[in-house]
Amino acid sequence: MFSNILYVILAIVMLGIIVTVHEFGHYTVGRLCGIGIVEFSVGFGPRLVGWKRKGIQYSLRAIPLGGYCAFVGEDQRSDDPRAMNNQPVWKRFLTVLSGPLMNFVLAFVVCAAMLNAYFIAETYPIVDQVVADMPAGQAGLLPGDKILQVNGVELTNDSAGVSLMLSTMQSGDMTQPIDLVIERDGQTMHYAVTAAPVTDESGKATRYQIGIVFSSRTYNFFESLGEAGSYMVETTGMMLNSLKNLIFKGEGLEDTAGTVGIIAVVAQQARQGMYMVLWLMYIISLNLGIMNLLPIPALDGGRLLFLIVEAIRRKPIPPEKEGLVHGIGMVLLLGLFIVLTYHDIVKLISGGFKM
Numbered sequence: 001m002f003s004n005i006l007y008v009i010l011a012i013v014m015l016g017i018i019v020t021v022h023e024f025g026h027y028t029v030g031r032l033c034g035i036g037i038v039e040f041s042v043g044f045g046p047r048l049v050g051w052k053r054k055g056i057q058y059s060l061r062a063i064p065l066g067g068y069c070a071f072v073g074e075d076q077r078s079d080d081p082r083a084m085n086n087q088p089v090w091k092r093f094l095t096v097l098s099g100p101l102m103n104f105v106l107a108f109v110v111c112a113a114m115l116n117a118y119f120i121a122e123t124y125p126i127v128d129q130v131v132a133d134m135p136a137g138q139a140g141l142l143p144g145d146k147i148l149q150v151n152g153v154e155l156t157n158d159s160a161g162v163s164l165m166l167s168t169m170q171s172g173d174m175t176q177p178i179d180l181v182i183e184r185d186g187q188t189m190h191y192a193v194t195a196a197p198v199t200d201e202s203g204k205a206t207r208y209q210i211g212i213v214f215s216s217r218t219y220n221f222f223e224s225l226g227e228a229g230s231y232m233v234e235t236t237g238m239m240l241n242s243l244k245n246l247i248f249k250g251e252g253l254e255d256t257a258g259t260v261g262i263i264a265v266v267a268q269q270a271r272q273g274m275y276m277v278l279w280l281m282y283i284i285s286l287n288l289g290i291m292n293l294l295p296i297p298a299l300d301g302g303r304l305l306f307l308i309v310e311a312i313r314r315k316p317i318p319p320e321k322e323g324l325v326h327g328i329g330m331v332l333l334l335g336l337f338i339v340l341t342y343h344d345i346v347k348l349i350s351g352g353f354k355m
Contacts, residue, residue, distance in 0.1 A: 011266035016064040018106065018285045025102030026069040026095055033091040036072030036082030043067055065259055075323030085319045089311045096303045103289030108228050110282040116224035118275045125161045126215040134211020139193045141212065149181035162214055174208035232286065239290055258340025264348055297329025
């Protein structure tokens with residue numbers, strides 16, 4: 001029970017960090033652009049602690065599931081020269097855009113850290129571990145053995161060599177001995193290893209293995225930075241495709257979750273270790289950045305759309321009218337939040353989220 005509470009707290013803190021980073025993007029660029037800020041708040045609800053500095057109210061509030069950065073004259077007319085709506089379009093555009101961009105930055109940093117610490121960059125046809133009671137160990141292979149040939153096929157000392165070894169083994173009769181030529185302490189040795197069938201949880205034989213773990217390495221710092229961008233592009237493509245299928249085909253609707261569901265999933269999956277914590281932070285931050293760029297009223301994407309229209313027509317849209325549109329959008333989003341929360345609670349009670 002106590003561990004459940006700790007994982008729930010971890011999930012709430014993670015969401016709080018992701019949203020705070022988003023709002024900090026608005027705050028930082030807004031200040032750099034000279035836009036007046038009324039309050040920067042971490043969390044919602046009653047204020048727990050707060051202070052004022054240079055005319056800005058900083059607050060820590062009771063519900064750590066979000067936050068906000070309130071600008072002067074954001075949705076109403078103001079004579080203050082620092083007011084949001086008195087600024088050039090480009091300043092307002094950058095300020096609004098900076099929130100989602102910070103989520104992409106956070107996702108990039110987390111992704112790079114994840115790649116650097118956990119993802120395999122390259123595998124080598126060198127024995128790192130020998131699985132007990134499996135054919136390789138029984139035949140006499142040892143950690144450190146470098147596999148030079150398999151069934152007469154020479155291997156290169158890289159990931160391609162590992163792939164070639166596996167494909168060569170699988171293309172033959174796996175019930176017959178596999179001829180291996182290995183190098184150990186400068187000497188060449190020959191082994192004949194007969195693979196054993198490995199069964200899955202259902203008890204069906206799925207594949208044959210000889211029982212070794214190959215040596216490998218993770219990405220170094222610079223490689224992880226380079227791969228993180230490509231990885232983000234690939235993940236973004238999958239997210240956009242899933243969003244398209246959800247909107248036009250209804251696919252994945254039953255798996256859609258609100259804040260309660262996200263907390264439940266994070267609390268559940270975080271038990272698997274730091275890798276899963278980083279993975280979830282990466283996915284949620286990237287998803288928040290994408291969702292906030294959608295042209296929906298009350299979201300950053302809706303505000304950016306109004307700014308683009310203003311730039312095209314070279315005439316500002318009355319802030320009262322824009323505020324009304326965003327207000328309606330906020331009501332609709334609040335309604336969606338209530339529906340998703342109800343759905344999450346029902347699913348949680350019925351055991352849909354395992355805690």
